[in-house]
Amino acid sequence: xxxxxxxxxxxxxxxxxxxxxxxxxxxxxxxxxxxxxxxxxxxxxxxxxxxxxxxxxxxxxxxxxxxxxxxxxxxxxxxxxxxxxxxxxxxxxxxxxxxxxxxxxxxxxxxxxxxxxxxxxxxxxxxxxxxxxxxxxxxxxxxxxxxxxxx
Numbered sequence: 013x014x015x016x017x018x019x020x021x022x023x024x025x026x027x028x029x030x031x032x033x034x035x036x037x038x039x040x041x042x043x044x045x046x047x048x049x050x051x052x053x054x055x056x057x058x059x060x061x062x063x064x065x066x067x068x069x070x071x072x073x074x075x076x077x078x079x080x081x082x083x084x085x086x087x088x089x090x091x092x093x094x095x096x097x098x099x100x101x102x103x104x105x106x107x108x109x110x111x112x113x114x115x116x117x118x119x120x121x122x123x124x125x126x127x128x129x130x131x132x133x134x135x136x137x138x139x140x141x142x143x144x145x146x147x148x149x150x151x152x153x154x155x156x157x158x159x160x161x162x163x
Contacts, residue, residue, distance in 0.1 A: 021118040025136025030154040038162045055119040061106050062127045075108045
């Protein structure tokens with residue numbers, strides 16, 4: 013069984029989120045939902061990937077690509093890593109990596125270049141996060157209900 017987690021550290025787009033359940037809240041909607049599996053303590057994240065036109069590309073649940081929804085994209089699974097590539101450009105639109113304690117200082121690393129259901133563009137690369145025209149880099153959000161709130 014999965015439960016909503018309140019103690020974790022995630023790296024999303026060059027920024028760290030420590031015990032922040034709503035990493036990015038855009039237009040009142042939490043875009044990434046964090047949870048933990050009770051049996052083994054594995055941390056996971058849920059989110060959806062859309063194109064600019066609002067077409068859903070993928071559904072990410074428990075840090076896995078569970079729904080491959082568009083023929084213009086390739087869906088990849090490796091040990092503890094799941095990612096989606098746009099075929100025409102080679103652009104990685106979603107990359108989720110579950111990290112072991114020996115590998116790094118966080119439990120999940122997320123990089124995305126996607127749109128929200130409402131058409132807001134989000135680019136979270138290894139060094140920064142850009143939402144619309146706003147950008148943050150090197151920030152740590154800790155022990156608060158929401159990380160970055162974008163209206």
